[in-house]
Amino acid sequence: MTRQLLLIPILCLLLWTVSNSSAHAQIVLEQKAKAVWLYHFGRYTTWPENAVPNSEGKLIIGLVGPNPFGRFLDALQGQPVGDRKVEIRKFETVADYQPCHLVFISPLISNGAEPTATQRLNNLLKVRNTRVLIVSDTPGMATSGAMINYSVNAAGFLDLEINRGELAKEKLKLDPQVLVLKNVRFVP
Numbered sequence: 001m002t003r004q005l006l007l008i009p010i011l012c013l014l015l016w017t018v019s020n021s022s023a024h025a026q027i028v029l030e031q032k033a034k035a036v037w038l039y040h041f042g043r044y045t046t047w048p049e050n051a052v053p054n055s056e057g058k059l060i061i062g063l064v065g066p067n068p069f070g071r072f073l074d075a076l077q078g079q080p081v082g083d084r085k086v087e088i089r090k091f092e093t094v095a096d097y098q099p100c101h102l103v104f105i106s107p108l109i110s111n112g113a114e115p116t117a118t119q120r121l122n123n124l125l126k127v128r129n130t131r132v133l134i135v136s137d138t139p140g141m142a143t144s145g146a147m148i149n150y151s152v153n154a155a156g157f158l159d160l161e162i163n164r165g166e167l168a169k170e171k172l173k174l175d176p177q178v179l180v181l182k183n184v185r186f187v188p
Contacts (some may be wrong), residue, residue: 028070029156030152031068031069031070031072032069032070032072033152033156033158034068034069034072034137034150034152035069035070035072035073035075035076036072037150037158038061038069038073038076038102038104038135039061039076039079039081039086040178041102041133041135041148041178042059042061042081042086042101042102042133043081043082044174044175044177044178045101045102045133045172045173045174045175046172046173046175047101047131047133047171047172048131048171051101051129051130051131051132052099052100052101052129052131052132053099053129055099055101057083057084057085058084058085058086058087059081059084059085059086059087059101059102060087060089060099060100060101060102061076061086061087061088061089061100061101061102061103061104062088062089062090062091062097062098062100062102062103062104063088063089063090063091063103063104063106064091064093064094064096064097064103064104064105064106064120064124065091065092065093065105065106065107065108065109065117065120066106066108066109067090067106067108068106068107068108068137073088074088076088093120093123094120094123094124094127095123095127097124097127097128099128099129099132100129100132101131101132101133102132102133102134102135103124103128103132103133103134103135104135104136105117105120105121105124105134105135105136105138105141105146106120107136107137107138117136117138117141118138118140118141118144121134121136121141121144121145121146122144122145125145130170131170131171131172132170133147133148133167133170133172134146134147134148134166135147135148135149135150136148136149136150137149137150137151139151141161142161142162142163142187143161143163143187143188145163145166146163146166147162147163147166147167147170147172148160148161148162148163149161153183157182157183158181158183159183159185160178160181160183160184160185161184161185161186161187162174162178162179162184162185162186162187163186163187163188164186165188
């Protein structure tokens with residue numbers, strides 16, 4: 001009986017370790033999927049000429065706030081997109097922001113950044129360059145000024161909210177291949 005009682009904590013520890021590593025693996029997969037889709041949003045968007053000053057040969061992807069992509073964002077650095085290469089720029093706050101083609105508004109909180117993704121978006125809308133594709137993964141952002149809001153659902157598929165009005169206002173064009181994906185929802 002004593003031996004069986006000693007096995008219970010060991011079994012609990014093993015179960016906790018397996019479930020914990022499974023949850024970690026899920027987080028890593030989501031980070032990778034979201035980083036890859038950030039790249040694809042850049043790939044499938046057309047910007048007007050000279051949308052971002054001094055960006056010849058570059059597709060500039062910015063991140064405002066803490067990095068929710070882990071190592072996968074840095075892996076995009078230098079990747080080819082047509083005749084351009086990805087350049088990653090990270091900004092702790094909107095005050096640090098410099099013009100980009102695409103900017104991701106982080107949902108994470110840090111000491112130096114604005115307290116919420118919504119506040120980051122509102123501040124960015126005041127200071128950004130025009131013609132920037134604003135992307136988020138925070139619910140409700142597509143109705144607040146972001147052009148694309150995305151998430152990975154429980155089945156592992158991408159859910160997209162696209163604000164066509166904001167895209168048109170900034171003269172940005174998404175490839176029709178993106179617009180006909182299964183899990184796309186258009187917001188006003």
